[in-house]
Amino acid sequence: MPGLAAEVLPDGSVVEASDAFVSLVGKDRLPRQWLARLSPGSRGRLTRLLAQQADFQVSLEWSNGDAGTTWLACSGWWSPEQRRHTCFLADVTATETSREAAQLFIHRLHLVFDHLPLMVAYHGPLPEGRCLFANRQYANLFGLDDKTILGKPVRDIVGKVLMQEMVRQARSFFEQHATVVYPCSVPQGDGRWMRLEVTMVPDAGPDGQVRGAYVLMTDITQRYETERALRESEDRLARFMEASAEGVVFHRGGLITDVNPAACALYGADAAHLLGTPTMSLVVPEFREKAQRMADSRTETAYESAIFNARGEHIPVEVIGRSIQHGGQPLRVTVVRDIRDRREAQARIEELISGLRAEKERAEAADRAKSVFLAAASHDLRQPIHALGLFLTALRSMAQAPAVPARDLSDICRRMQASLDGLGQLLNMLLDVSRLDANAVEIAPEPTDLGLLLRELEQDFQHLAHEKGLRLRVAPCSLWVHTDPTVLRRILSNLLSNAVRYTPRGRILLGCRRRASELDIQVWDTGIGIPPEQREAIFEEFYQVGQSTAQHHESHGLGLGLSIVKRSAQLLQAPMGLRSQPARGSMFFIRLPRCAAPARAPSPALAPAYPGSTRGLGVLVIDDDAQVLDAMQRVLSVWGHRVFCASSADEAVVIAITHPEQIHLLLSDYRLGAHVTAVDAIRAVQACLPHPVPTYILTGDTSPQRILEASALGFPLMYKPIDAQVLRAALEAR
Structure with a gap:
């Protein structure tokens, strides 16, 4: 089972769990003692949901002891046949921390308003003008508290007489949507009257209509x-x-x-x-x-x-x-x-109110983004995993047959590789976002052969387009541009992937058009198109256009592709553009400076083959995951290399001491458990070798902070899941 996943019975007992889940909770806490790591509230909610025998989603507070608290989003699917839940968990600590910070900020604003020498409230639109916010002074003025006043119409709060006075004095507020200031009197319980200065500030929406009013009252009785x-x-x-x-x-x-x-x-x-x-x-x-x-x-x-x-x-x-x-x-x-000081005070109060509204909107936007991401990731990451499970079942069935045609085995292996490629694309997309967030993308412009790049993209996407019944045409091009070829390839790959995904029928065209000293690379499609009102939003993270249309054809992704395209184009300082007509198709382009071809263009590198290597290397692999070690040993051995496996930095040091002349290359996972990282293991191993050896760090952590830490070590990085060609290229470069 991949990721944080477990099969859980209604009483909370774990029947089966992924390695990551076992590593998180501790093997000694299975099958049921793992619940003690949850906070009492989270443990009670999860226990009730497990007993209901139905699908659920819940946020859980997980104790890490002295290391603090982790928030986990848990999605459970009930299996009537197996009478248990399949639970998948994801770390959402950052989102929960942001939400708690926003709530703390709102609480502090309430404290500020409660200690201001002003009566402050916010009323919704007329005719009812219900109170949506009030500080303690405002509520007490009318014999209420700051809880019971909420939701009451303004007439019920101030009374009929005062309401008539408000309407009369605030005519310009209602007719011209302008801020008004006027005095009024409020009767007190002892028969006296309190003289107030009332300021009403309209809250206008984007359409110019008043959504409500901010009301500020100052006691000017003494004055x-x-x-x-x-x-x-x-x-x-x-x-x-x-x-x-x-x-x-x-x-x-x-x-x-x-x-x-x-x-x-x-x-x-x-x-x-x-x-x-x-x-x-x-x-x-x-x-x-x-x-x-x-x-x-x-x-x-x-x-x-x-x-x-x-x-x-x-x-x-x-x-x-x-x-x-x-x-x-x-x-x-x-x-x-x-009254300059008073105006400045009013402006500060309005600024506080505006800040409160902005924080509220940011918190709501973060919550919506989290929900969209979890829903999309849950669907699109489960699809290839589900397919792999079915193919493994087929392989087990074949293993029991007396004879299995090699063609059938080859076909299943090809399909399993396709599922892994799809999963890797989704994970790489998340990695691209994290690398952009961490500013870890280095730009290296150089003369780039567009003809070669377009031909490679045609080979990459021709089969995918053919499977959907689409015609992919790449116009020949002999021009060169000055840019970073890796980043440009990522941009065009995302644009082509979107074109295939959102084109139910017809064709896709990839080509170039000269623009004086520049050049436009254009991707045309006959897909669903993009409405004008969505042409800015599609470049935001997690935004997906035309879901209702695209979802009938295939997975519609995580909504990250165009966000990556926009941010990558900004790194290249390359303008982007879009033309689209709903139901007719779209055209995306990126504009780059043309340049002359170099005197001697580099020959294209041939794709590495998978048979055994022409020379065997001694490779030391350090990883605390036994399955990963076993898989790496099998792959590298098949390629003709001698593999030394170590599950910890100490084991790696022992191997380096006993086989110093036989180690030619070092591969180390970044996280090795017990707060040990690759840098600790690498330094210890290199100190035991007679000379430095090429070293690569492997990591599956896509958070911006981890990427920055790993990049700062100065060793090349490989991101899990590692493509076989990338691994083979590292070995051949030795």
């Missing part, structure tokens, strides 16, 4: 009472003007008659300069009409405006005005308050 007391006491007005930190302006008939020092500082001019100045000349033009209307009303007013200072700068202010009698004549008193 309001202070201003009322000042208006009632003209005798104390002079002392207030001198001591006040807020600007106070007296004006009659639109001309300034007196100002306090704070107003002079705000306007940036002395009193002598301001006296006799028309008040409207100091108001920013867009606020003058409103300011004039408020001044003419002869009633108490409070609103936000903006003024000019002596340097011509715009200063946002709050204006509070009232009319009084002075010397038997009407006089207007206006308090001008600088």
Whole structure:
């Protein structure tokens, strides 16, 4: 059984398990003691699901002792015939860690909002305007708590009278979708009223429609009472003007008659300069009409405006005005308050709200990506494994027959190789993503023969296209381009693979077109096409276009191919393009600089054959997996090499000491168990040899961090599953 997999009975006993599963849980914990490694909650959930005799999916918290905790995604399939579950597990610790970090961030934001001297809430769209978020201060204002207030319509929270006031004051919010600020009063339990300043910020969607409103309330009761007391006491007005930190302006008939020092500082001019100045000349033009209307009303007013200072700068202010009698004549008193700090505070709060929304969206996107990846990987990785199982069953049946035609055995071997190739392509695609994430792809541009490359691609994909009944045509090309041939081949292979996958019938064309000093390599198909609205999304990871159409023909992949293509093209600094028409087909192209052919083009390398080698080498293989060691010994022995097998670094050192002259090449797995890596084993072995020998590191870990660590060692890497031709080439290069 590959990967982390086990056959589990309803009581939790393991009947059969993969080597990786046994290595994870420990052989001494089988068949049932392995459940103790799960957290109590995970153990209870898994036990209940196993007893239900049905398929399930669950996340499990696995204890690694002092090493911490690992999160595993477990998918179980119930087998009625065998009366047990087949469970496959995958490490999703990174995703769970991101989710927990997002939840912690949200929790901290709640703490921030609960300690702000503001009442903050978010209400959904009208007419109900249900409360979707509220801090403690906002909920307590209306006699609720921050839990019971959630989901309640705004009318049920604020009451009918206050609701009417909100609608009246916030008309521009509803009609123009603009932020509004207005004062209002809320009755308290002791018969008093709390004066509030309400700020309503619209939450508009991409279509411009308001999805809800952010509501911020500030308790300005004390300020309001202070201003009322000042208006009632003209005798104390002079002392207030001198001591006040807020600007106070007296004006009659639109001309300034007196100002306090704070107003002079705000306007940036002395009193002598301001006296006799028309008040409207100091108001920013867009606020003058409103300011004039408020001044003419002869009633108490409070609103936000903006003024000019002596340097011509715009200063946002709050204006509070009232009319009084002075010397038997009407006089207007206006308090001008600088609200730049308040605006900055409001902007910071809005930024916090925006950050909360962005984190929420990122967490949801990560969760969706995880679900898509698990579903796709579960299907596409099981397909070739399932086929291999059937072929092995056929081979066992043949082994019991008195005579088996060699042709039949050869056909089954060919089909098993095809299944392994398909599995390897999927794993290599995941490896490509990890190498790109780790920035471990090195670009080495050189003159590249397009004719040779296109012919090789034609040989690679002709059989696959023929099996689907498609016509693959490759236009001859004699031009050369300056690029990295390995990365270019990966790009074109992904494009051709997609063309075959998403073309149910018709033909595929691979060719070139000159563009001045550049050249376009184009892949045409008559497939399902790509709708215009999806032509950006198809280059994102895990995104798949036309699933409903493609899935009727074959597996539609993990949604990684075009993401790899885009990122690889960016490494080459090669522009890409796409033209497509739904139900008619698509054309992808990549543009590269042309160059002249070198004076002497290198001869194409012949594909290595599998018969025995012309010279036998002594190969030391280090791997802690007994099956891998046995397989490597058999393959290398058939090729005519002498193989020394070691399951640990200590065994390898003993072999190096006893056979120093017979070891010509070293192959070591990166992870050797007990926290020992290939670098430890290689250094120990090389120290025992009379001279350095070529060394290769084998790894199946595709995480970006592991790839960086292995690459930093300075030895060539081979990624599992290792292609036979790659292994043979390493031996022949000795």
